[in-house]
Amino acid sequence: MNFKKFHHLVLLCFIGFIFNNCNGGSKQAEDDIPYVDPMTNLGIGPVTSVELGELDQAMVEEGKKLYDAKCTACHNINTKLIGPPQAGVLKRRTPEWVMNMILNPTEMIKKDPTARRLLREFNNVPMTEQGLTEEEARKILEYFRTVD
Numbered sequence: 001m002n003f004k005k006f007h008h009l010v011l012l013c014f015i016g017f018i019f020n021n022c023n024g025g026s027k028q029a030e031d032d033i034p035y036v037d038p039m040t041n042l043g044i045g046p047v048t049s050v051e052l053g054e055l056d057q058a059m060v061e062e063g064k065k066l067y068d069a070k071c072t073a074c075h076n077i078n079t080k081l082i083g084p085p086q087a088g089v090l091k092r093r094t095p096e097w098v099m100n101m102i103l104n105p106t107e108m109i110k111k112d113p114t115a116r117r118l119l120r121e122f123n124n125v126p127m128t129e130q131g132l133t134e135e136e137a138r139k140i141l142e143y144f145r146t147v148d
Helices: 003-031 057-070 095-103 105-111 113-121 134-146
Strands: none
Touching: 057 134, 095 105, 095 134, 105 113
């Protein structure tokens, strides 16, 4: 093989390598987040166990008020806004994960695979800390039980 053909072959390989890496970069970025079953994922935060018993209507009402005051700037129950809709969230996520996302969104977005995928899906707009207590998050969770 003469030098000119060898040079063209090396150049084509290099262009192919660059093209492959540029086009494959977004796929690789998607694949860098490990898959974790969202129905077994408890999330990262203070909530490790939630007992869901009979629906507590007083908690539902207080949870709706909290949701309306703290969450509706970015969320709607049935429609995607800045963040995902909550209708059916307990069919997609564990109660612990939901509460940990409410209480600890910054760390969840950094370390939790499910939260990181949601961040990517919703245009990399992170959920903001609302300064809620565990009791308030539990009331919002109780409200979410009624919108499933």
